[in-house]
Amino acid sequence: MSEDQEPSFLEEQRNGKTILVIEDDQDISELIRLTLAEENSYHILLVPDPSQALQVAKSRKVNLLIIDYYLANTNGIAFYDTLHAIPELQQVPAIILSASIEKLAKKLEARNLVGVAKPFELDELLEIIAKVINEPASSVNGDKTAPKIC
Numbered sequence: 001m002s003e004d005q006e007p008s009f010l011e012e013q014r015n016g017k018t019i020l021v022i023e024d025d026q027d028i029s030e031l032i033r034l035t036l037a038e039e040n041s042y043h044i045l046l047v048p049d050p051s052q053a054l055q056v057a058k059s060r061k062v063n064l065l066i067i068d069y070y071l072a073n074t075n076g077i078a079f080y081d082t083l084h085a086i087p088e089l090q091q092v093p094a095i096i097l098s099a100s101i102e103k104l105a106k107k108l109e110a111r112n113l114v115g116v117a118k119p120f121e122l123d124e125l126l127e128i129i130a131k132v133i134n135e136p137a138s139s140v141n142g143d144k145t146a147p148k149i150c
Helices: 009-015 026-037 050-059 076-084 101-111 122-134 137-141
Strands: 017-022 042-047 064-068 094-098 114-117
Touching (some): 017 026, 017 050, 017 122, 026 042, 064 076, 064 122, 076 094, 076 101, 094 122, 101 114, 114 122
Parallel strands (some): 017 042, 017 064, 064 094, 094 114
16 A cells, blocks of 8 residues: 555544455456545555555554455455454454355355455445445344345
């Protein structure tokens, strides 16, 4: 993440909810950034790798995690488990992105995560993000009626 992408605390508060996107595919990452940039209430932090994401997540107040399943040296669910072990992140909802999301259904359900299949429609992704980020974490991550795979 470049220095010009790092907002001050006041900028984060003014810009609304912060979404940390962990995606190593630059094209998909940029597409998500451009799509979410149109939503004035979101501040987007893009990181391409888990180690950098871990540093960002520990240093910022994050309202939503969007994690690609296939990451260098790990997978998105294992990385979610790492993030979720941090007390400040235990209530932060997460969306897992994967081209083979159906194969992950049991793992997603076990953690009450929302899964989104790649490729995805941008409008659909925005709807899912709005639903997940605006509900209490217990409603999304803890409610068995919450959408699991979209």
